[in-house]
Every structure is written in C-alpha cells, then in structure tokens.
Amino acid sequence: MTNSPETEYVDRILDLNPLEQSTEILAQRHAFLHPQAHSAQIFDTHSDHFERREQAVQQIQSLRNVFWSLKQPMLLQQLEQIDVTEFPDLALGLSRLRMIAELKDSFQRLKQHHACFDEFYEPFCSLVVAPPGTADELRTTLLEASRRESADFDFVGPEDYDRAASIIQREFPELYQLETYWLNQIARTTKQGKSIRRTIKILYFLIASTLGITILLSLIYVFSAFDISFGSH
Template identity: 40%
Template sequence: MSDSRKQEYLSQILQMNPLEQPAEILNRRKLFLQPQSDSRLHDSMNSSYEERRAQILEQINSLRKHFWSFKTSVIEQRLNEIDIADFPELTFAIGRLKKIAALRESFSQLQHRCENCEEFYTQFSTLVISSPAEAERLRSVTFSPSPANTFDFELPRLEDHRELARIVQQEFPELHALEKDWINQLAATSKKSNAIAWMVQTLHTLIAITAGISVVLILYLCL
C-alpha cells in the first residue's frame, strides 16, 4: 500500500466530523481497507447521507402505497433489497413490513370476516402499514368525534366495528398484537358509542312524540 494513498485517506478522514458523518467515515475506511469492493460502495460515497436516507424512505413509502396489491414474494424481495446498514433507525419500519407480509394469510382471513363491514378492514390494513407519524394521525382521527355525524345513529355499523374488534382480539392474536391499543380502544369506544347513540335517539323520539301530542292537544282545544 503506497504512502500517498495512506496520506490521502488520513487527509479525508481528518476533515470529516465523526458526530455528523459516521456513515461516510466507515465507508471510506472500508474502501481503504478493501480497495476491491464493488462499485456500489463508490456510488454510496458519492451521495450524501441525507440523500441516501431520503431514497430509502421513498422506497419504503412506495412499498407501503402498493403493499396490498403486491404479492408477498415481491414485497419480501424488495424489502430484502433495501440496504439500511447505515440507517439503524429504519430497522423497525422494515421489520414491521416484513412481519405484516408474513401474516398475509391472516389478513386474508380477516378480510373475509369483514365482508359486511369493509370500512373496518380498510382502516386496520391501512393503519398497520403506515409510517409512525401517519399511524398516529389515523388513530386520532378514528376516535375523534365528527360534528357531521352527531345525529347520525348508525347503530348496526357501530356494533359491527365492536364485534370485529372482538373477533381480532380472540381469533387473530397475531393481528391484534400489531395494533393492540387501537383494537382494544375501538372495542370499548364502539360499545360506549352504541349506548350513547341509543340514548340520544330515544330522547329524540320521546321529544318528537311529546311534540306530536302537544300539537294534537292544541288542535283539540281549539275545536
């Protein structure tokens, strides 16, 4: 190994900040120790850390977008092709998608059970593959009261959601584990909402009956 190559390597390393450029430092060290490494290492060195991370996130988000339309083998292959060696913080995202891909059969069975309430399956299947930030937003939307539906008493739909949440809890423990808090809260919220909606609907019915009786009495007294 020539002295000039050593000097060039040391010069490059000394100019880099180990707190901000750890991945680049490791790559340059690997290239220095293994000069015959394949061209992918050279390409990665030419791209900044941020650019490569953005590219990987784009790949992951693209997989999320088309997750349920791809075959399991395609998903697993593409996930395995994503190199996150320099990005340990993305390990969870890749691992979660791999886990969900492995549970594809369970999701198919659940979808069959949700034939009469596709909304539940759509919400659940979207939630489990979403990014952490998007998943948090979806959870909050699920349990936020909707002014537009304040007087929309869809008792059967609420009961369907509660029943499907119970089915996931009891019959699909592997799916329940993916969103345990969401499923449990949905089951409890649906049951409570059912009771509240029934009470409000009953109250409105009583008010309508009372108003009707009042009108009849007024008309009778006017005769």
C-alpha cells in the same frame, strides 16, 4: 445581540425531529465537536450518508404505496433488498413491514370474515403499513368514525366497529398485536357509547311510564269525581 456558537448549535438541534432526522442530528453534532477536522471530507461523507438514507426512505415509501397489491413472495423479496444497516430508525419500520407481509394471509382471512366490512378493513390495512405520523392521523380518523351514529338502517355504526375489533382480538391475535392499544380503544369507546344509549333508553322508558301512570291516575280521578257528581243528582 449575536448568539454564541453553542446557542446556535442547540437551536439547530432542537429544530430537528430525532425520529426522522437522526442522521442530520449526528452530522451536526460531529461538525460542532470537530469544526477543524477535515471539514470538506466530513461534508462529503455526511452528504453521501444523507443521500443513501433518502434513497432508503423512498424505497420504503414506494413499497408502502403498493404493499397490498403485490404478491407476498415479491413483496418480501423487495423488502429484503432495501439496505438500512446504517439507519436504525428505518430498520424498525422496515422490520414491521416484513412482519405484516408475513401476515398477508391472515389479513385476507379477516377481509372474508362476516364481521368485517370495508369501512373498517381498508383503513386498518392502510394504518398498519403507514409511517408513524400518518399512522397517528389514521388512528384518530378511524376512532372518530367508530363513534359516529346514524338513523340510517344501512349505515355502519359503533357496534359494527366494536364487533370487528373484538373478532380480531379473539380470532386474529397475530393482527391484534399490531395495533393492540388502538383496537382496545375502539372496543372501549363503542361499549361506552352502547352503555350510554342503554341508559338513555331506560330513562326514556321510566319517564314515559311515569307520564302514562300520571295521566291514568288523572283520568281515574276525573271519572271518579264525575261519578260522585252524577250520583249526587
């Protein structure tokens, strides 16, 4: 059974990602609503539009790759040179990168803070400049790392991540607002883990104490019985 043009149009649209393929969605809509209106000219226009968008995407990604190695003035200059007037979705990402570029001094101060450590700082820097899909993966990876326990004395543990997240909230509010929800998750997760560990320690102490008291009472009973038996002789 052959699908109607309307059904095929809906199927094509549903296969596209509105966050990353908004231009193509608009092109598909225009083509569907105006199938006879200068189709060749429309195709050329949309093709040029798509190429300009791809160029902007590549420029943004190139700057993401070298973001932390560029000096702030050069970085800001290159960000300003990217034209995203036609692409509102890209404009949002570019605006975020400009804001983070303005905060490079704050990131440097965070790096030098005694509560900060490489296992937290480097992924955090990668996270804030990453495109949406990659950023979600990094949030999940770092959140899992913040929960990891180890018996190794030198190993970075949940308390270290909690301390770093708390420091950002208190001393670097300009960085905290970049990833508020995620930083709160790290602090909440590590605090929950700390509470669980504290509860386990208390239970262990109670069990050990109960066991010790039981053994002591048993010994007292045995010695008492022995004294009685010895005294009767």
